Amino acid sequence: GQQLNQSPQSMFIQEGEDVSMNCTSSSIFNTWLWYKQEPGEGPVLLIALYKAGELTSNGRLTAQFGITRKDSFLNISASIPSDVGIYFCAGPPNTGNQFYFGTGTSLTVIP
Amino acid sequence: DAGVIQSPRHEVTEMGQEVTLRCKPISGHNSLFWYRQTMMRGLELLIYFNNNVPIDDSGMPEDRFSAKMPNASFSTLKIQPSEPRDSAVYFCASSFGRGPGSPLHFGNGTRLTVT
Numbered sequence: 001g002q003q004l005n006q007s008p009q010s011m012f013i014q015e016g017e018d019v020s021m022n023c024t025s026s027s028i029f030n031t032w033l034w035y036k037q038e039p040g041e042g043p044v045l046l047i048a049l050y051k052a053g054e055l056t057s058n059g060r061l062t063a064q065f066g067i068t069r070k071d072s073f074l075n076i077s078a079s080i081p082s083d084v085g086i087y088f089c090a091g092p093p094n095t096g097n098q099f100y101f102g103t104g105t106s107l108t109v110i111p
Numbered sequence: 112d113a114g115v116i117q118s119p120r121h122e123v124t125e126m127g128q129e130v131t132l133r134c135k136p137i138s139g140h141n142s143l144f145w146y147r148q149t150m151m152r153g154l155e156l157l158i159y160f161n162n163n164v165p166i167d168d169s170g171m172p173e174d175r176f177s178a179k180m181p182n183a184s185f186s187t188l189k190i191q192p193s194e195p196r197d198s199a200v201y202f203c204a205s206s207f208g209r210g211p212g213s214p215l216h217f218g219n220g221t222r223l224t225v226t
Contacts, residue, residue, distance in 0.1 A: 042204070099144065101153060101154035
């Protein structure tokens with residue numbers, strides 16, 4: 001099946017630092033979605049990207065749809081303790097209707 | 112706004128028993144997805160419905176798993192008989208729109224433990 005690889009797998013950062021993570025796929029995607037999952041809850045949509053090169057912000061979060069359409073990036077500025085969670089990229093490949101999820105990046109923010 | 116509602120939140124059962132998980136999608140959404148999440152395999156799509164019709168069930172592990180969507184506001188995922196390796200968190204998600212890029216909205220999941 002489709003593979004979405006996220007890196008880094010985990011991050012431990014100090015409060016106030018900026019965070020960068022990325023997601024790569026083996027095929028072209030038409031849509032990239034970024035989700036955050038907190039313990040005991042389902043993933044919550046953060047940002048949706050629909051066009052190659054698109055750069056979209058949601059508060060301190062900024063995500064970009066890679067030009068090759070095979071990758072996407074998520075940045076968090078000035079991290080705070082409530083940013084803790086697992087961040088997933090997701091999307092449907094160019095062919096097919098399935099939604100695939102990445103392997104996740106676990107973020108820990110140290111106060 | 113009510114989100115996707117799943118029940119039960121937790122289910123503990125013995126191997127061999129039947130398990131039924133329930134989901135109420137967001138009103139007006141026309142696609143419904145069942146996912147399974149484990150540490151080893153992450154989030155795996157089991158099956159999805161569009162307008163109550165199963166579109167792709169290729170992710171259903173085996174015949175012990177079945178899913179139904181009798182109407183636009185209700186879906187079930189049944190495991191019979193259950194096995195310890197079925198232990199996982201099962202998520203239901205819904206979306207609006209025909210296109211595959213319509214964002215999914217997830218419920219809080221059912222944590223299943225099979226002993």
